[in-house]
Amino acid sequence: MNKLITLLLKGLVAVLPIGLTVYLIYWLLATGEAIAQPLLLLLIPDVLYFPGLGLIATLGTLVLIGFLVNLYGVRYLVKISQNIFERIPLVKSIYGAIKDMMMVFNLAEKKEMKSVVSIEWNGAQVIGFVTGEQTGQQLFGEQDLVGVYVPLSYQIGGMTLYISRDRLTELDIGVEEAMRLALTAGVQSKPKAE
Numbered sequence: 001m002n003k004l005i006t007l008l009l010k011g012l013v014a015v016l017p018i019g020l021t022v023y024l025i026y027w028l029l030a031t032g033e034a035i036a037q038p039l040l041l042l043l044i045p046d047v048l049y050f051p052g053l054g055l056i057a058t059l060g061t062l063v064l065i066g067f068l069v070n071l072y073g074v075r076y077l078v079k080i081s082q083n084i085f086e087r088i089p090l091v092k093s094i095y096g097a098i099k100d101m102m103m104v105f106n107l108a109e110k111k112e113m114k115s116v117v118s119i120e121w122n123g124a125q126v127i128g129f130v131t132g133e134q135t136g137q138q139l140f141g142e143q144d145l146v147g148v149y150v151p152l153s154y155q156i157g158g159m160t161l162y163i164s165r166d167r168l169t170e171l172d173i174g175v176e177e178a179m180r181l182a183l184t185a186g187v188q189s190k191p192k193a194e
Contacts, residue, residue, distance in 0.1 A: 029055055032054065032055050032058040032059075033051070033052070033054040033055045033058075034054070035054070035058070036053075036054030036055070036057045036058045036061075037049070037053075037054040039057075040053060040054055040057055082095075097157075115129075115130045115170050115171075116128075116129060116130075116170070116171045116173050116174070116175055116178040117129070117130055117148060117168040117169060117170055117171060118168070118169040118170075118171050119148060119150070119161070119163060119167060119168060119169075120167065125169075126150055127150070127151075127171070127178055127181060127182045128148040128149060128150045128161070128168075129148065129149045129150075129151075129175065129178070129179075130146055130147070130148055130168070131147050131148065131149045131160070132146070132147025132160070132162075133146050133147065135147050136162050139162065140162060143164070144164060144165050145162040145163060145164060145165075146162065146163060146164075146165050146168065147160055147161075147162055148160070148161050148162075148163055148168065150182075151179065151182045153182060153184065
């Protein structure tokens, strides 16, 4: 019976991540289509509509919004709306969590992310990411403190520490791999191929 349960769990571990990923992608695509379809049918005749047009329109709209956000006036309006969302009691918690989650997923692509470092913390080594050398200089002047983002395992978010540069040990690992290690508490770690 134990062998059967072990095999069942191994099968679950193999299938569940793939199944959930495929389902999540399907759900996102179907939701995008379902939201955009009624709006598109207001703008175009029913004859021109085909399945997938809503998704194409949604992606096109997101690209257009991404372009518009780069414009000064729109960027200012986005900043004002962010400030409003961050002041409303319940909304700021939800908005902050979603914003932090997007930042965590985007950290591997950030241009400011310079290197992966290790920090000694109460006798242990913690993985961090150098993010704010200039910010450290602006905030703390001549103390030569560097901003280091430390993600929390299995949580959305982390903390930014400003640490003396001589307390950092640079690690020979890519940002994406280090982020995966930090977020999964090392569960997914594989030995580096040599």
